[in-house]
Amino acid sequence: MENSEESVRKDRVITDGAANLISRVEELAYELTIGEVMSRNVKTIAPGTKMGDVMETFRHARISGAPVVSNGDLIGIVSLEDLIRALRESNIQAPVGEYMTRQVMTVKAASPLIEALKVFDQRHIGRLPVVDENNKLAGIITKGDITSGVMRSLQYDYQEEEVRKYRARHLFEDIISDRTSLTLRYKVKHGEFALGGNASSHIKKALLRLGASPQIARRCGIAIYEAEMNIIIHATRGGNIRIEIEPNQILMETLDDGPGIADIALAMTPGYSTAPDSIRELGFGAGMGLKNIHRCVDDMYLDSTPGRGTRLEMRINMQSQEQLGDTTHKS
Amino acid sequence: MPTLQDIIDQLELKVLTVKRDFDAVVPASGYASDLLSCVMAGAQKHSVWVTLQSHANIVAVAALLDLSAVIITEGAMPDPASIAKANEEEINMFFTQKPIFYVVGKLWEMGLRSE
Numbered sequence: 244m245e246n247s248e249e250s251v252r253k254d255r256v257i258t259d260g261a262a263n264l265i266s267r268v269e270e271l272a273y274e275l276t277i278g279e280v281m282s283r284n285v286k287t288i289a290p291g292t293k294m295g296d297v298m299e300t301f302r303h304a305r306i307s308g309a310p311v312v313s314n315g316d317l318i319g320i321v322s323l324e325d326l327i328r329a330l331r332e333s334n335i336q337a338p339v340g341e342y343m344t345r346q347v348m349t350v351k352a353a354s355p356l357i358e359a360l361k362v363f364d365q366r367h368i369g370r371l372p373v374v375d376e377n378n379k380l381a382g383i384i385t386k387g388d389i390t391s392g393v394m395r396s397l398q399y400d401y402q403e404e405e406v407r408k409y410r411a412r413h414l415f416e417d418i419i420s421d422r423t424s425l426t427l428r429y430k431v432k433h434g435e436f437a438l439g440g441n442a443s444s445h446i447k448k449a450l451l452r453l454g455a456s457p458q459i460a461r462r463c464g465i466a467i468y469e470a471e472m473n474i475i476i477h478a479t480r481g482g483n484i485r486i487e488i489e490p491n492q493i494l495m496e497t498l499d500d501g502p503g504i505a506d507i508a509l510a511m512t513p514g515y516s517t518a519p520d521s522i523r524e525l526g527f528g529a530g531m532g533l534k535n536i537h538r539c540v541d542d543m544y545l546d547s548t549p550g551r552g553t554r555l556e557m558r559i560n561m562q563s564q565e566q567l568g569d570t571t572h573k574s
Numbered sequence: 575m576p577t578l579q580d581i582i583d584q585l586e587l588k589v590l591t592v593k594r595d596f597d598a599v600v601p602a603s604g605y606a607s608d609l610l611s612c613v614m615a616g617a618q619k620h621s622v623w624v625t626l627q628s629h630a631n632i633v634a635v636a637a638l639l640d641l642s643a644v645i646i647t648e649g650a651m652p653d654p655a656s657i658a659k660a661n662e663e664e665i666n667m668f669f670t671q672k673p674i675f676y677v678v679g680k681l682w683e684m685g686l687r688s689e
Contacts, residue, residue, distance in 0.1 A: 269593075269594055270592065270594055273593065436631055437629070437630045437631075439630075439631045440631055440633070440634020440638065441634070443638055444638060444663065447637075447638060457640075461640070464638040465638060465639075468614065468635070469611065472611075525627065525629055525631070526609050526625075526627045527610055529609035529610065529611040531609070531612055531614070531615055
């Protein structure tokens with residue numbers, strides 16, 4: 244079993260290649276918690292510490308501020324500015340309690356990062372103490388922690404998706420045969436409208452991972468979606484989708500043993516549909532499905548026998564520059 | 575051209591899915607239909623789709639077409655499962671009580687066009 248942090252990160256994979264990095268950072272601000280990016284080993288100061296000793300602590304730890312803690316409770320925060328004030332007043336023998344800021348703004352470790360960003364945005368402060376659910380000090384967060392936390396997470400997402408794509412793209416090169424193909428099979432249930440589009444979106448993602456162009460993936464996605472919906476709407480016993488991916492072509496086949504199509508030419512006519520009203524109300528059965536498929540694929544062949552079932556074959560050819568895998572060394 | 579944030583603000587849309595940097599998204603065009611196959615045929619990549627359908631299948635359509643956002647009209651509220659699916663597929667879903675005609679008119683006024 245993977246630990247929970249890993250499973251959280253798996254949900255953050257960048258999909259469809261060039262994801263918009265800016266909006267990704269924004270998303271991460273909502274997905275990551277303050278606890279995930281804060282510094283945990285916090286230098287704390289006791290209220291009785293002399294300001295002169297605080298200066299030494301800052302110098303050694305290379306920090307510019309620290310929370311003041313008494314019996315585990317956060318009672319204030321002391322920063323370089325406070326230290327400068329003490330120096331100006333030649334009072335570095337004074338205890339921290341005299342110079343620290345008492346009303347400390349804190350954030351919760353379990354809150355999303357955006358909460359800390361908002362506070363930094365509204366107030367001109369450099370650091371925020373982080374407290375746990377019992378209001379005990381859990382860590383400290385600076386703008387620098389946020390930047391490095393987000394960068395780490397982006398890097399992780401990016402690497403993971405790149406590794407997957409790299410592996411998938413080299414599939415056709417790494418396996419040597421006279422003719423290599425990858426077959427994907429999906430079962431489609433009759434009447435399962437809520438699952439409609441699942442097979443097509445999985446196929447589209449698979450093609451993108453294999454290095455297909457977004458146009459090819461989109462055309463396949465649309466064709467399969469329509470074929471998938473036809474099974475869900477009409478094939479009373481469900482059906483199967485089979486996709487055979489080769490470097491230079493994609494063959495798609497749907498097969499069902501449903502009621503079949505009485506007049507194929509009529510079924511191909513835009514606007515013609517046998518879908519019942521209940522299904523049309525949901526926006527299906529517009530009579531455009533087969534027409535859409537025809538538009539998206541290079542070849543299609545529809546074969547049906549009433550009472551026996553329907554078989555639909557579709558093919559998309561890939562131009563040489565669109566071929567899957569790196570085929571340059573083969574030519 | 576308006577950004578998604580401009581559209582959300584001007585039409586007072588409710589954002590049903592995860593909030594993103596909507597200022598950074600400029601939709602390419604607009605499309606309106608409740609017939610999914612027509613959407614499949616007619617909606618351009620990165621467009622905004624206006625519909626009163628609210629079932630989970632609109633998410634599949636929007637994801638397959640790489641739409642920028644779906645605006646669901648006339649108070650048709652998708653169920654939580656559909657919204658979860660939209661988040662999973664990274665589809666932006668907005669909601670309004672206003673009818674399609676009003677929404678499309680406003681979008682056109684804001685400079686969004688049909689391809």
